[in-house]
Amino acid sequence: MSERKIRVLVAKPGLDGHDRGAKVVARALRDAGMEVIYTGLRQTPEMVAEAALQEDVDAVGLSILSGAHMALVPRVLELLKANGQEHVKVFLGGIIPDEDVPRLVELGVVGVYGPGTLTDEIIRDVRRAVADAAAA
Amino acid sequence: MDLIASVLEGNRLSLARLLTQIENGTVEGRTALDALYPFTGGAHLVGVTGAPGTGKSSLVNTLARLYRNPPQADVPRRVGVVAVDPSSPFTGGAILGDRVRMRDLAGDPGVFIRSMASRGMLGGLAAATVSMVLALDAAGFEVILIETVGAGQAEVDIARLAHTTLGVEAPGLGDEIQAIKAGILEIADILVVNKADRPGVENTERALRGMLQLAHPTARVGSPHHGQADITSPAGDPAAKAPAEAPFWQPPILRTVATEGIGVDELYQEIARHRQYLVESGEWERRERARLQSELDMLLQAVLVSRWRQTVPQEAYQGVVDQLVRRDISPWQAVETLLDGHP
Numbered sequence: 488m489s490e491r492k493i494r495v496l497v498a499k500p501g502l503d504g505h506d507r508g509a510k511v512v513a514r515a516l517r518d519a520g521m522e523v524i525y526t527g528l529r530q531t532p533e534m535v536a537e538a539a540l541q542e543d544v545d546a547v548g549l550s551i552l553s554g555a556h557m558a559l560v561p562r563v564l565e566l567l568k569a570n571g572q573e574h575v576k577v578f579l580g581g582i583i584p585d586e587d588v589p590r591l592v593e594l595g596v597v598g599v600y601g602p603g604t605l606t607d608e609i610i611r612d613v614r615r616a617v618a619d620a621a622a623a
Numbered sequence: 624m625d626l627i628a629s630v631l632e633g634n635r636l637s638l639a640r641l642l643t644q645i646e647n648g649t650v651e652g653r654t655a656l657d658a659l660y661p662f663t664g665g666a667h668l669v670g671v672t673g674a675p676g677t678g679k680s681s682l683v684n685t686l687a688r689l690y691r692n693p694p695q696a697d698v699p700r701r702v703g704v705v706a707v708d709p710s711s712p713f714t715g716g717a718i719l720g721d722r723v724r725m726r727d728l729a730g731d732p733g734v735f736i737r738s739m740a741s742r743g744m745l746g747g748l749a750a751a752t753v754s755m756v757l758a759l760d761a762a763g764f765e766v767i768l769i770e771t772v773g774a775g776q777a778e779v780d781i782a783r784l785a786h787t788t789l790g791v792e793a794p795g796l797g798d799e800i801q802a803i804k805a806g807i808l809e810i811a812d813i814l815v816v817n818k819a820d821r822p823g824v825e826n827t828e829r830a831l832r833g834m835l836q837l838a839h840p841t842a843r844v845g846s847p848h849h850g851q852a853d854i855t856s857p858a859g860d861p862a863a864k865a866p867a868e869a870p871f872w873q874p875p876i877l878r879t880v881a882t883e884g885i886g887v888d889e890l891y892q893e894i895a896r897h898r899q900y901l902v903e904s905g906e907w908e909r910r911e912r913a914r915l916q917s918e919l920d921m922l923l924q925a926v927l928v929s930r931w932r933q934t935v936p937q938e939a940y941q942g943v944v945d946q947l948v949r950r951d952i953s954p955w956q957a958v959e960t961l962l963d964g965h966p
Contacts (some may be wrong), residue, residue: 516716517717519716520716523716527726531729537730538736540639541736572636578941623860
């Protein structure tokens with residue numbers, strides 16, 4: 488009965504209502520055998536961090552198409568750390584300008600995925616990052 | 624022991640981690656449960672079951688909010704939520720989406736919501752749900768709302784676990800013949816017709832009422848609540864514990880619109896009334912005993928099988944399977960061969 492499933496929170500912080508991408512990714516991760524907690528639209532960073540804590544997830548996928556990623560993502564990372572969840576891997580998808588990516592990676596985002604990303608790539612990266620965290 | 628003390632003190636991260644250990648069936652999780660078990664037994668376990676799309680998650684959301692901000696002079700209760708969603712039978716993955724409807728509960732330290740995948744179990748709950756509920760109980764949550772997989776007719780495990788089971792219906796989902804089949808309707812202590820602002824609500828309610836009148840009242844009180852074949856206890860035992868003079872609980876039928884909060888106050892009151900009925904009639908103790916016994920039976924079966932398997936060489940076991948495949952022996956003969964050691 489002892490089994491280890493990767494648990495991922497897929498959340499949409501901020502105010503844009505475009506959740507197609509988040510749903511596609513959630514479904515792809517499910518089909519890869521992961522347990523995906525889907526929280527729906529218009530989450531605050533506080534709500535995302537709280538859900539990540541209660542669900543004890545290995546990774547968080549954020550989808551942001553509003554342009555507010557430079558405000559929302561650092562706040563989520565900060566709250567995860569404050570809650571003692573610095574081991575949780577954070578991924579980001581949506582409309583993220585190239586020039587913002589280095590700063591986000593520096594802050595601790597593991598992967599940034601724009602339109603046209605293959606879901607296989609995301610699955611591979613999540614698996615690898617979670618395995619690294621478990622080995623560490 | 625750190626983890627245990629921390630959970631008892633109310634540390635949420637420790638609780639979350641413990642729940643993962645329990646869900647994954649690790650030794651650490653089991654050891655922690657051993658230590659936490661004496662601290663359990665205080666919570667009112669309320670099951671919420673019903674077909675997919677009847678509004679179970681919304682109802683849990685509104686009920687939990689009410690327990691946090693109770694009407695009249697009631698004291699606020701700390702609320703734990705365990706929400707089970709199905710695992711894919713093909714990939715083992717799952718999308719757990721019950722939190723989408725529970726966003727009103729965010730930011731309240733008196734609420735803890737945990738989603739879990741059914742991981743192949745078919746009874747509407749997951750194998751570890753019972754243990755996860757124990758952990759929340761030990762952590763001091765006074766009301767624990769357990770939402771099952773969207774279920775219909777056979778997924779009745781929840782009635783074995785919960786003190787009070789809500790059967791949630793919605794208008795337009797089935798005709799009268801659905802209502803007289805066995806299953807969810809028989810195990811519900813309170814029937815809820817949610818989405819009661821939709822057309823057809825009178826028909827749904829009438830069908831439920833008709834079904835309740837058909838049911839033989841005394842049969843309901845006397846039978847083992849969970850309807851599972853009770854192998855180990857002597858026949859007639861459960862009936863002996865439910866004396867004829869015990870007050871009879873007739874499941875009420877309530878109309879709600881969970882998303883608007885309509886009818887939820889009444890539901891809250893009925894749940895309290897059911898709890899009071901359980902305690903005063905002695906049914907609370909009877910259900911606790913029946914539940915713990917059936918959990919013990921299941922655990923015994925699992926442990927006995929796995930211990931026994933360790934004593935049988937893999938070759939001998941596969942040899943018997945070969946005989947089965949060749950139709951040399953029947954499955955019953957195979958069991959005899961394996962257990963008694965002669966073909």
